Amino acid sequence: MTAPAPPLHQRIRSDIETRILTGVWPPGASIPSEHDLMAEYGCSRMTVNKVLSALAVQGVITRRRRAGSVVAAPSMDKAILNIRDFSLDAARTGKAYAYDIQHRAIEQVNALTATRTGLAPGTEALAINTLHRFEGVPEAYEERIIHLAAVPAAREESFATLPPGTWLLKQVPWSEAEHVIRAINASPALAKRLNIATGAACLLVERRTFQGKVLITEARIFYPGEQHRLVGRFTSTGNTISTGETA
Numbered sequence: 001m002t003a004p005a006p007p008l009h010q011r012i013r014s015d016i017e018t019r020i021l022t023g024v025w026p027p028g029a030s031i032p033s034e035h036d037l038m039a040e041y042g043c044s045r046m047t048v049n050k051v052l053s054a055l056a057v058q059g060v061i062t063r064r065r066r067a068g069s070v071v072a073a074p075s076m077d078k079a080i081l082n083i084r085d086f087s088l089d090a091a092r093t094g095k096a097y098a099y100d101i102q103h104r105a106i107e108q109v110n111a112l113t114a115t116r117t118g119l120a121p122g123t124e125a126l127a128i129n130t131l132h133r134f135e136g137v138p139e140a141y142e143e144r145i146i147h148l149a150a151v152p153a154a155r156e157e158s159f160a161t162l163p164p165g166t167w168l169l170k171q172v173p174w175s176e177a178e179h180v181i182r183a184i185n186a187s188p189a190l191a192k193r194l195n196i197a198t199g200a201a202c203l204l205v206e207r208r209t210f211q212g213k214v215l216i217t218e219a220r221i222f223y224p225g226e227q228h229r230l231v232g233r234f235t236s237t238g239n240t241i242s243t244g245e246t247a
Helices: 008-021 034-041 045-058 086-093 111-117 164-171 188-194
Strands: 061-064 068-071 097-108 124-134 137-147 176-185 201-211 214-224 229-234 240-246
Touching (some): 008 034, 008 045, 111 201, 111 214, 124 164, 137 164, 164 214, 188 214
Antiparallel strands (some): 061 068, 097 124
């Protein structure tokens, strides 16, 4: 039995999200007007307005009165903890920043990664591991996978001028982020990379970002425990004043 076709408003939304995720419409690009979308899909203005309003609420696009809609710039402060841009953090503190790509390969998602990310085992992903240094001292070690079906441009990207996290923040809009924070002890391999003692305490932040229900990337970032802490400040009403990772 053939599955029923999705409602038209869902198809329009899916088409727009696909064009944004694949870079056809990059951040700042204009979205076709309501009248153009009505003509393309042969639908009412109410249907188009419903789609654009939902995308605006999700943070995928920005609607401007009389100026139309544009693809939203990737946000760095929507999550419970800020999505960290190491190069920006270094610039803010006046520290010299450098990074080394220590592993880069197109791989198939294994069962463990599939469980964490929700991707199907065997899904094609770019695995890329990066060592971040401030003033020549290891700041963090990052193990990242990028879902290539969601971010096809990553397949050919060398990350020679921007580290993976910074590149993604500049290129790909996201709507949701999830964090898992754990304390671990450094394995011999991790201890060597971070220049710490084997068994030393480390902070592991597992971060997954999504566009709608589609995973964009998962990053597992390992910090030397003695050099970092997590800070959050809240009001009694539950509003967040500030959150972040600090040295």
